[in-house]
Amino acid sequence: MKKHLFIAIAAAVMLLWSGRASAAAPDNDIRVLLSTASYQSMDVTVLGDYVIQENPEFDLNSDNITLWVEGNRLVIRTEQDSFSAPKITLISKDDSATSAYVGYYNANYGFCTYLGDMQFSLDEGHIRAINTLPAEHYLYGVVPYEMSNRFPVESLKAQAVCARSYAAAKCVENRDLAYDIVDTADHQVYYGFSGKYTRAINAVNETQGKVLTSGGVIIPAFFTASNGGQTELTDNVWNEALPYYIQQDDFYDLTNPDSPEQKAFIPAVINTETIPLMDPFILSLIQSKADSAAGGPVDLLSVVSIIPKDPVYHTPSRSYSNVDVVLMASDNSKKTGQITVTIAFEELVHSEENPAGIFNVARPYLRMRGAEKGSKRDLNGQETAGWFLTNRRYGHGIGLSQRGAQQRAVSGQMYQDIVNFYYSNVDLITFKPADQDTLLNSDEYTVTEEGIFGVEPGTESNQFVGAFSSDTGLISLVSYDGSAKEAGQMMTGDMVRSAYENGTVVVDLPVIILGDVNGDGDIAKRDMDLLQWHLLGTRPLRGAYLAAADVNQDGAVDNMDLLAFIWNLTGKPIFF
Secondary structure: OOOHHHHHHHHHHHHHHOOOOOOOOOOOEEEEEOOOOOOOEEEEEEEOOEEEOOEOOOOOOOOOEEEEEEOOEEEEEOOOOEEEEOOEEEEEOOOOOOOOEEEEEEOOOEEEEEOOEEEEEEEOOEEEEEEEEEHHHHHHOOHHHHOOOOOOHHHHHHHHHHHHHHHHHHHHHOOOOOOOEEOOOOOOOOOOOOOOOHHHHHHHHHOOOEEEEEOOEEOOOOEEOEOOOEOOOHHHHOOOOOOOOOOOEOHHHHHOOOOOEEEEEEEOEOOOOOHHHOOHHHHHHHHHHHHHHHOOOOEEEEEEEEEEEEEOOOOOOOOEEEEEEEEEEEOOOOOEEEEEEEEEHHHHEOOOOOOOOOEOOOOOOEEEEEEEEEEEEOOOOOEEEEEEEEEEEEOOOOOEEHHHHHHHHHOOOOHHHHHHHHOOOOEEEEEOOOOOOOOOEOOOOEEOOOOEEOOOOOOEHHHHHHHOEOOOOEEEEEOOOOOEOOOOEOOOOOEEEEEEOOOOEEEEEEEOOOOOOOOOOOOOHHHHHHHHHHHHOOOOOOHHHHHHHOOOOOOOOOHHHHHHHHHHHOOOOOOO
């Protein structure tokens, strides 16, 4: 293989690189798989300046645009013309990036509008839509839907930091897939762009580039609707212990009046005045269990104590499986004694098998159960002491609680305080895009705002890092996932990191080895396969990997680059 030819091409035409729209650094953009169900046709709305990448002369200026599957190709038709191709990519030419959009009827959310680029391709005979756009603009379509735009701004900022961190971690995890993230709660909800959500948009803008890291690596900052008063551990839910999640009580989630909960009251004294305060199902359940324990009918007199037991997870979890109800009761002979009955919380959960169940009727996914002392007004307006059986937690309970964050912001906490409660031993880092003020100095390599060029395959990291200096930043090498790179060969996607302001601000410049499309440091058939899949639309490239595919450096990734791969891998000369 004549790998050196790729480097020669880069040196000859490096000036062509500046200002290329496709030269986004890793994680500056994100690829979102949108919900299209099994669509074989769809109406598309295009507003603003867009072109079709596969046919730039095609006129998209039409009120009626239809897309459908025809054989192994897609067809796009306007009122004036039609065009077919294996994939159809709408590229935004809007400099402001928020005044042009593509709209369609999302299978889950109805009509949505999307900023950025939109690629339509085929997936098992159906239309697949992937929205590629800057990560910050992606968050405009996440934050006001994962949280309400009406929430206090500091809670929205906390949500923006978490959603940005989660998305960035997904970009790393799924870099070899056709997309980074989906638009549903399987990852995080994404509805596209609506300019009316100004509070959420401002929260995104005011936290631009801020993410949570552990050991320099951006963490998948999970969040939940409501934790029920206690944060959960990842190893309890997913059998994977992540060190930045701890179990602790969350008073603010518990006291938020909007945190979902269900309660069933059991009075301390059971008589004709207090029985109406009990749910008939609870009364019937306790009565039948007490009768069974006594070996015959008994009269319930009072409740001595209610003790939750058998935590679902290990201590200090307060999510219980069962509860002991200690009763005072009398039998037919008026003999009084103490009876303990055990209620499994699952006995209270509504289901087809248990239609009388009182828990999870309106809120079917609450899952944290317990018991606590409390009181309830009786029919005469007097407070009646007793206990509540409780059912809380909407979601998995891990990471930021949206209801807890809301209440913390109401109480005056700043977003930094909020995220520092929900994530342990993490750093809040600002990832800043490269500009002329943050570029590295190097006599050996070409450094641009898009990345570092002129790196030959086989370059050792310990030799590479010494070729750079910075006027203000501390330099280090990191792998594509952000972990420290201390040895081995340089690969596309590795980064030279400059840290500023005591390490709280970071600029990452990706290494781009022309031809190393899969980021393993070598140039082989696998790289050519990835380029082919990109051209077919089955696995779009992005960031440094897309830049590495433009081996002829003409500003476009196309069949000429594929031809260059073929010639190099067969040992034939290249002419441009």
